[in-house]
Amino acid sequence: MTSVNYAIAKAPEMGRWDVLVCGGGPAGVTAALSAARQGMRVLLVEAKHQVGGMGTSGMVSHWLGGRTNDGRWVVGGLYGEFVRETREKGISVVPDPADYADVSYAPYGLHKGQLLAGVPFDPFRMAAYLEQKLVDAGVDVLFETTAVDVVVEEQSDGRNRVQRVIVAGKDGLGSVAACVVVDATGDADVAALTGCRYEKGAEREGLSPISLIFHVENVDEAALMAYVIDYDDPRYRKLLPRLREQGVECFNYQWMIFVKMNRSGYFMINGRILEDVDGTDARSRTRGYIVERGKIDGTVELYREHFPGCRDLTLRAVASNLGVRETRRIEALRTLTVQDVTEGTRFPDTVGYSSYGWDLLSRDGTDPMRGVAKPPVVPIPLSVMIPKAVDNLICPGRAVGAERVVLGPIRVQAPVMAMGEAAGVCAALAARSGAPLASIDPDTVRGKLELPGEEL
Numbered sequence: 001m002t003s004v005n006y007a008i009a010k011a012p013e014m015g016r017w018d019v020l021v022c023g024g025g026p027a028g029v030t031a032a033l034s035a036a037r038q039g040m041r042v043l044l045v046e047a048k049h050q051v052g053g054m055g056t057s058g059m060v061s062h063w064l065g066g067r068t069n070d071g072r073w074v075v076g077g078l079y080g081e082f083v084r085e086t087r088e089k090g091i092s093v094v095p096d097p098a099d100y101a102d103v104s105y106a107p108y109g110l111h112k113g114q115l116l117a118g119v120p121f122d123p124f125r126m127a128a129y130l131e132q133k134l135v136d137a138g139v140d141v142l143f144e145t146t147a148v149d150v151v152v153e154e155q156s157d158g159r160n161r162v163q164r165v166i167v168a169g170k171d172g173l174g175s176v177a178a179c180v181v182v183d184a185t186g187d188a189d190v191a192a193l194t195g196c197r198y199e200k201g202a203e204r205e206g207l208s209p210i211s212l213i214f215h216v217e218n219v220d221e222a223a224l225m226a227y228v229i230d231y232d233d234p235r236y237r238k239l240l241p242r243l244r245e246q247g248v249e250c251f252n253y254q255w256m257i258f259v260k261m262n263r264s265g266y267f268m269i270n271g272r273i274l275e276d277v278d279g280t281d282a283r284s285r286t287r288g289y290i291v292e293r294g295k296i297d298g299t300v301e302l303y304r305e306h307f308p309g310c311r312d313l314t315l316r317a318v319a320s321n322l323g324v325r326e327t328r329r330i331e332a333l334r335t336l337t338v339q340d341v342t343e344g345t346r347f348p349d350t351v352g353y354s355s356y357g358w359d360l361l362s363r364d365g366t367d368p369m370r371g372v373a374k375p376p377v378v379p380i381p382l383s384v385m386i387p388k389a390v391d392n393l394i395c396p397g398r399a400v401g402a403e404r405v406v407l408g409p410i411r412v413q414a415p416v417m418a419m420g421e422a423a424g425v426c427a428a429l430a431a432r433s434g435a436p437l438a439s440i441d442p443d444t445v446r447g448k449l450e451l452p453g454e455e456l
């Protein structure tokens with residue numbers, strides 16, 4: 001039986017590809033590249049005007065989770081290639097923790113540990129770099145093109161198969177046929193359209209806190225660092241209440257993060273929070289953009305007047321994509337649980353790792369998992385990406401099957417790229433053989449990845 005939704009009858013056929021990747025964030029770019037490098041014909045459709053997802057359009061230009069605090073790389077493969085090449089081109093920097101051994105904080109996140117282990121980059125040059133990688137690999141790329149509907153065929157065993165994905169672009173609707181579909185929308189948009197079950201956001205009504213990230217320049221880095229070190233105040237948890245006591249109008253959150261980018265005086269700011277946004281709802285998202293963009297001028301003024309080192313600070317750019325931390329998490333073959341993470345479960349189908357910690361905001365700015373011990377490296381199994389009920393759909397990135405608080409360690413961009421690369425390999429194997437994704441041998445997938453050694 002084929003289910004046909006409202007848009008499909010009108011959509012002209014655009015062609016057939018081995019692998020269709022929906023969404024060009026860290027998961028989608030790596031999935032498309034790895035499938036193409038396995039010899040597949042690949043189409044990547046991206047709703048925005050560029051690839052890179054939250055790292056470029058969302059301007060969270062700081063790849064986290066790929067390196068332990070003591071400097072061991074836990075994500076290799078395409079991520080390793082991107083880090084090496086962009087560092088050489090001056091697009092990214094790879095801070096050396098040894099350079100900051102003698103101070104209590106470093107400018108990369110005003111922090112040592114997992115933020116200093118990240119890789120900050122220029123989002124505009126990064127988008128161009130990633131696009132060229134896709135073009136060089138022969139991936140067909142379509143921007144401003146959104147997956148909006150699906151044609152699903154129910155098979156004799158009751159399982160579903162995606163036959164077509166309907167996309168909407170400047171030129172109207174189009175219908176794309178593919179052997180395997182990679183849902184890298186971050187929101188499991190395609191999976192949800194297929195009827196795949198999912199959970200969404202926080203317990204209360206599926207909502208989550210968002211931020212609209214912006215970048216600033218002309219920060220006096222020495223003055224900023226002197227304050228942070230002297231007052232032991234890396235996230236301004238002390239300064240903000242002090243300002244409020246003095247009657248200064250501050251934003252509503254308890255802390256903020258300044259992260260130095262790829263040159264001196266240039267910082268990403270992740271600070272303002274707007275609660276209760278549904279990242280899968282156009283009205284809710286629109287409210288997020290309008291409220292948060294409207295506050296940026298005032299926030300910049302606040303920094304100039306009251307934050308050390310910020311007197312001459314100028315706004316460089318505001319993200320064109322809203323910073324949505326979480327939406328849907330699919331019902332997958334396996335759900336990654338808190339117990340898996342705290343007990344360091346080893347999986348037979350591990351295809352990637354994360355070195356990141358708990359990180360999911362609650363309404364009062366605290367992390368419910370703070371203080372809960374976990375091993376420094378979290379393995380990520382292939383089976384969390386494969387929806388239970390659909391044979392030819394795989395879902396790498398922040399919409400994988402996981403208990404909500406487990407998303408913190410695995411949703412940051414380096415592990416997301418590890419997932420994307422593995423999903424691309426798995427998609428290629430399934431497209432070539434016609435077999436369901438669930439039946440692909442994980443060892444064959446693993447054999448095509450560059451995974452870190454057993455010492456993890």
Ligand SMILES: Cc1cc2nc3c(=O)[nH]c(=O)nc-3n(C[C@H](O)[C@H](O)[C@H](O)COP(=O)(O)OP(=O)(O)OC[C@H]3O[C@@H](n4cnc5c(N)ncnc54)[C@H](O)[C@@H]3O)c2cc1C
Pocket residue numbers: 022023024025026027028045046047048051052053054055057060061062063064065145146147148184185186187189190210211213270321322323324325326396397398399411412413414416
């Ligand atoms: C405020 C904030 C701060 C963060 N800070 C960091 C940080 O400092 N470092 C870090 O590593 N991670 C950070 N993260 C987490 C990280 O950025 C995301 O979890 C990660 O980017 C998820 O990757 P993804 O590829 O799954 O999704 P995304 O990066 O969201 O990419 C999804 C892509 O799909 C596109 N898309 C969406 N729907 C469709 C559709 N229907 N059809 C076609 N295209 C579609 C989107 O435009 C986007 O380009 C942060 C996240 C937020 C919100």
